[in-house]
Amino acid sequence: SAVISQKPSRDICQRGTSLTIQCQVDSQVTMMFWYRQQPGQSLTLIATANQGSEATYESGFVIDKFPISRPNLTFSTLTVSNMSPEDSSIYLCSVEGDRAETQYFGPGTRLLVL
């Protein structure tokens, strides 16, 4: 299994500002994923980040709003830009295990936008 850490664990931000969330994995992985988890809702995939290429965004998510970096095989960042209260959510990064049906998740970043 992979051990994943995220920073910050939580934050309270003002609307119109941006927050960058960091995700660190203890082993090299090809694919990293960023999810959003809103209260009472299922996990929603924002984008898939592969090292050395542009992130692939899911329908409803755009690079200008959620820019992602993937500088190496153990690290990624997700920025939530020009935040509004609707962006208040838990943001989770995950990595694929040795099989597609196994994913390992970080502890999440709890974001509240006022």
Place this chain on the structure above:
Amino acid sequence: QKEVEQDPGPLSVPEGAIVSLNCTYSNSAFQYFMWYRQYSRKGPELLMYTYSSGNKEDGRFTAQVDKSSKYISLFIRDSQPSDSATYLCAMLGGSYIPTFGRGTSLIVHP
């Protein structure tokens, strides 16, 4: 209709009870079925995964898949207060991206 339906609960049971958690789905392409456990203020943790129909047992946990009914279950025997968490089902087929249910909140009270 959502691809995966899961009752959010909460489901409250006494310690020692047998718990049944369920999901239904509509996409017949799903082949892999997973259960994740998520404690409060933590990320989801993979509990079990199964392929196609049938049962899989791991300690007090049993995962069951009925593809003909598009219905999956997770049974927890001899439930403990430490089992109190949100349980998310997830499914995979034709893609490396799983589809998650909303999660069921389980409370096991002493």
